[in-house]
Amino acid sequence: MSPISRGFHRRHTEAEPAGRVPPGQYVTSDFPVLSAGPTPHTQLANWTFSIEGASAPASWTWPEFQALPHETVTVDIHCVTRWSKLDTSWTGVSLDVLLDAVSFDDPYVLAFCDGGYTTNLPMADLRGGKAWVAYSYDGKPLPAEHGGPARLLVPHLYFWKSAKWVRGLRLREVDTPGFWEMYGYNMYGDPWKEQRYAGD
C-alpha cells in the first residue's frame, strides 16, 4: 500500500488520449536528449550498416542504404525516464527489408553503434513491420544528438532499445545484454508492462 503524499495531486489535467500512454509515463511535446557520452559525428562516406553473423554477412553504404525501399511512419515513443512523445514521424528502412537480405536462424540480435553503445533485441521484435532504421525525423535529416545519421526505431519498446548512431546488428543465438541492460535495465523493455529495470 503506497503512502499518500498529503497535498500531492495530478497537475496535468488535460486528458491524455486513452490507451496511448503506458503506465508511469507523461506526455511531452519536447524531444529530450539522453545519452551516455559525447555525440559521435560519423562522415557519411564512412558509414555502413551491417548484419554480422549470418552465413553471408550483408552491408550497405550510405548511398546503397538510401536506395533501399523506405517508408514514413507515425508512431508514439516512450522513454524509460518517463516521457512519452506521441505522433512522431520518421522515415527509414524497415528491418524486414534488411533482414530479408540474409539467411539465419538466430533468435536475438545485439545492435551496435558509433560510440560503442549496444542494445539487445529479440528477432521477433524486429520483424513484421515493427522496426526500422530511421534516417529522417519530421521530414528532415535526423539530427546527430537524436541519433543521426541513422538510428534504430523500435517504438513498441522503451526508447533506449531504439539505438542512436546504429551501424549494424550482430546475430545472437542467446540474448546478450547490451550497454544499459548491463547496468540493470530490463532485457526486454515493454513500456506497457513497465519493464524498466532487471526483474520488472
Place this chain on the structure above:
Amino acid sequence: MEGTAVRGRLNDQVPRKTGAWQTATVDSVLDETPTVRTIALAVPHWPGHQAGQHLDIRLTADDGYHAERSYSIASAPGEPVAITVERLDDGEVSPYLTEELRPGDEIELRGPIGGYFVWDPAADSGPLLLAAGGSGVVPLRAILRYRSEVGSSVPARLLYSVRTLADVIYRAELARPADGVEVIYTLTRKQPAGWTGYARRVDQAMITEVAWPVAMAPLAYVCGPTNFVEAVAADLVALGYPPQRVKTERFGATGTP
C-alpha cells in the same frame, strides 16, 4: 547480491538488479537556493549506491494517481541517502518535493539506478574533470564527497556554469573544497561587483583553460541541460579526450525527468 564468485565480473556478465519500491521517511530538508532543496531520507533497506547514481521517487495522490520521477543521489556512498531537487514551475513532482514535503513524511523510492555515470576510485586514478550546468552539479557533488570520504588524492576540478551566484547549489560546501579540489564558476547571466571569474557560457577556450591535459589520462563527468552537455563533451573530444573518458548525463527542456 549475485554471489561472490561473480562479483569481479558484474560489469561484464551479470545484469544488476534494482531494488523494489520501498517506503522511506524524510529526515530533513535544506533549502539550497530559493528553488532548490536537498531532502535527506531514511531508507530502511538501502542496498548502497555508487557516486553518480540516481533513484526513482513515486508520489501517490489521495485518488490513487501516481507520478514517478528520477533524481540524482546527492550524497556519497555510505552517507544517508539524499536527493537535491530543483523546482520546475510547470512540473508535477518537483513543486511538491520542494514546497510541500516535510520531515517525517513518507515517500516511496527504488534504486539505486544507473551504473555508467559513476566514479569508482578503485577502478580509475585519472584526475577528475567535473562539469556542471545548473542542477547538473548534484551527482558531481556526490563524487566530490566520495572523494573526500575515501581520502582520494586524485586532483579534481569542478567547472560549474550557473546563472548567478545566488543560483549556486551547495555554495557553502563548495566554498571550502577539499585539498586537491578546485571549483571554477562561470556566471552566465549576472555577476557580482568585482567578479573576476568567467562570465559566459562554456566554450572551447574555457574548456581548454580548465580541462586537465589529455596526457594526464583525465576522466570527465559532464551533467546538465542538453546544450551544455553537448558543448562541453564536443569541446573535450576536440581537445583529444577519448569519448569513452567523457561520461555524460543530460536533461532536456522538461528538466530532469
